[in-house]
Amino acid sequence: MSRSVDRFLPVDGYVPVIDLSTTRTKAGELLVAQAISGACETSGFFTVVGHGVDQDLVDRMYAVSRAFFERPAGEKAEVAVSPGTHGLYADAGSAAKSLGNTAPPDLNEVFIAGVRGDRPVESRAPDGNTASPWGAVNRWPATPPEFRAVWHEYMAAMERLATDLIRDDKIDDGMSTLAANYYHPLSGPPLPGQLRKGAHTDWGTLTILYQDGAGGLEVEQKRRGWREVPFTQGGFVVNIGDLLVFWTAGRWVSTLHRVRNPAEGRTGARISIPFFHMPRHDAPVEPALPVLRRRHRDTVPHGHDTGRVVPQSAGGDGGLNHVPRRARPRGRRLAGERVERPSSAERHRDPERTL
Structure with missing residues (x-):
């Protein structure tokens, strides 16, 4: 072999x-x-190694993020998220609610920054909508002093890795976000149904996740239940988001995942750092391949679920270049009939589903 x-x-x-x-x-x-x-x-999940991201950068990103979360609550509140900003979600809500399920709040807090969040307003929000997720301004903590610089360096590395996985001009100047989840030590038993992160899927094209060795990430497998995604030294977990399911006409899957609570007696903190990749805000979204089989038709949105029609001139040809190059099929034609689809901006993630 x-x-x-x-x-x-x-x-x-x-x-x-x-x-x-x-x-x-x-x-x-x-x-x-x-x-x-x-x-x-x-x-819809795989782990990549040999990706070229410097381990020293990953270690520095983990260290500054943990140092921030361990600061006093009052100090962290100075960068709390507000309308039109990215920052700290001290209460991250419930990821399970994004799918219409009732659940107690997740046991974590989150800091989020956007790749566009430090740009001038005309570049950050080219459509003039500064209240949109991609138009929000980043709020940065003063401590640790190197926090902002390290986050920018890490965002750039994640954008390069995402570009290596999806080689397409639709992802240039995207509206991706970077988050750090802090699952604080458990001081008591959780509420019934309460998890560190409830079951959810991700909205975007793909998520690139660094997780520490504490464990807890689980993915659902049909007829097998929840399966743990183990920590791989030097690796990133990549999972497909709902947008790529749509773009591949249901051939690829966006799978439910969650973060379970630690086993009894293990109450330590956990940190994960997901990069949520999204294309340009004006990129057209439509299936790049024909919807061939019934099971695929059931997974591709239609009608009221897909939003408004985006004119062909709004963002390109809608062809096979939507599909990551490494898995792009040859000799296939697009479906002859155009379908209703949202712009990628309209499918931008709810903060409760980003984590």
Whole structure:
């Protein structure tokens, strides 16, 4: 067996670990394409290693984020989110409510920044809507003093990695966000049904997650229940969002995931750092492939669920270049009939689903 094939390691056959460094050859790139496509059609989750992100940067990002969350509550409140801003959500709400489920608040707090959030208003909100999620201004803490610089450096690294996974001009100048989740130590038993993060799916194209070794991330597998996504040293967990399900006409899946509470006797803190990738706010959203089978038709939104029609001139040709290059099929035609679809801005994540 070749070295490249050896580097695609399944976790119980459901969440593979994929080495991106093997794409330096055409044969390696084909193997990566097959591995990613297979994962996206089954679990919607995979872990990447060999991605080129400096581990020192990851360590610094983790350190400054943890140092911020461990500051006094009053000090953190100075950067609390407000209308038109990104910042701290001391109460992150319930992710499960984003799917219409009733649940107590999640046991975590979150700091969020947008990749556009430090730009002048005409660049940050080109449509003039400064109240939109992509038009919000970032609020930065004064302590740790290096917090802002490290977050900017990490955002740039995540944008490069996302671009390596999705090579398409629709993602240029996107409206992505970066978050840090702090799951504080548990001081008492949770409420019935209360989790560190309730079951949810992500809205965007894909999520790139760094998680520490504390564990807790779980993904749902049909007929098998909840399966843990283990910590992989030097790796990032990648999962598909609802937008790519739509763009691939239901061929790829956006799977429910959650963060369970620690086992009894283990009450320590946990930190995860997800980068939520989104395309440009004016990118058109439509299936890039024909909806061929009934099970796919059931997963592709239609009618009132899909929002308004975006004119063809608003954002490109709506062709196969919406699909990540590594899994892009050859020789396929688009469905002849155009469908109603929202702009990517209209499907931008609710803060309760970002985490």
